[in-house]
């Protein structure tokens with residue numbers, strides 16, 4: 234059984250040794266992006282200094298080494314999310330591109346005037362705008378599952394929205410603004426009754442929860458490497474094989490073709506059909522390192538530590554006069570979004586930054602959700618496994634200072 238020692242875990246992240254404005258960095262903006270361990274940084278350097286080459290086409294040794302490392306990531310991702318085959322793993326730039334890919338290919342081919350797409354009131358803009366654009370193009374209708382005061386989906390309202398007109402439900406697995414874990418399996422069960430597909434936005438869930446796409450039975454699942462201790466610029470779209478086979482291609486170019494003639498082009502097999510052009514080789518290779526790192530550390534022990542941080546932060550923050558936590562779902566990941574009476578989130582963040590504490594403020598790219606709570610935005614502290622209760626104590630002190638200065 235794995236154990237977790239936060240101090241030795243922290244040691245692996247060089248950035249955590251730096252100072253900001255004369256204070257030790259306290260990084261509480263992990264839902265935006267996580268910091269990178271030395272092994273991931275080394276993987277990038279080793280690729281560029283050791284075997285940089287374009288992949289798939291070359292016969293020379295460097296090209297073979299680069300191709301093997303790149304494709305090894307696909308196998309690692311397949312196991313990490315328990316896909317049934319490596320053909321179901323499409324590399325993208327991130328969650329945003331994964332959702333746009335599905336909207337542009339499956340969406341354009343299958344959504345007609347009068348059809349309905351359901352999202353929730355807690356979506357990130359990247360899971361709103363692609364569907365809005367598709368609906369405008371096709372004359373389809375976008376429906377939104379409302380959220381209650383605790384930040385949970387209102388199940389009865391969802392049941393009223395879903396019907397045989399529903400073609401797709403695209404839902405965030407874990408809200409980046411509230412931390413809510415959504416009941417995706419129950420949503421998928423309802424979708425099956427009306428023959429709708431389900432896409433899950435896994436941007437926030439993949440680092441915190443065990444992901445098993447076969448058990449979940451989602452049709453599409455998208456996530457980003459950079460929230461998972463991996464590099465930016467690389468992400469994954471999982472899709473069920475039959476759907477990916479049937480869908481039209483996304484971008485055209487090299488790699489995605491079998492044969493190109495002026496009379497017509499035939500397309501490559503899965504997964505290459507959706508991967509036009511030279512991919513992000515270095516970051517893809519380092520994503521494998523990041524996943525190996527998470528697996529070796531143990532997602533379960535990391536989660537336990539993160540849950541302790543969430544409980545501690547919730548308990549400590551609630552004692553601050555005038556502070557209100559936005560999002561108190563029964564099932565939550567380790568982030569706390571809050572407002573403080575008479576204080577603007579922006580001012581809070583500036584004062585915290587003066588003490589080296591990094592938090593996020595504003596609408597968190599989920600503007601309709603923030604509007605629903607009738608607030609200008611929140612301050613969000615989001616925790617990774619390298620955060621400590623001492624850092625939360627510093628956050629609490631910083632908030633007391635802000636109240637003294639500003640309220």
Ligand code: PMP
Nearest residue numbers: 327328329357359409434436457
């Ligand atoms: N969905 C959610 C819930 C997110 O938190 C994010 C990133 N903030 C995204 C989608 C978009 O991810 P990316 O910017 O990496 O494409």
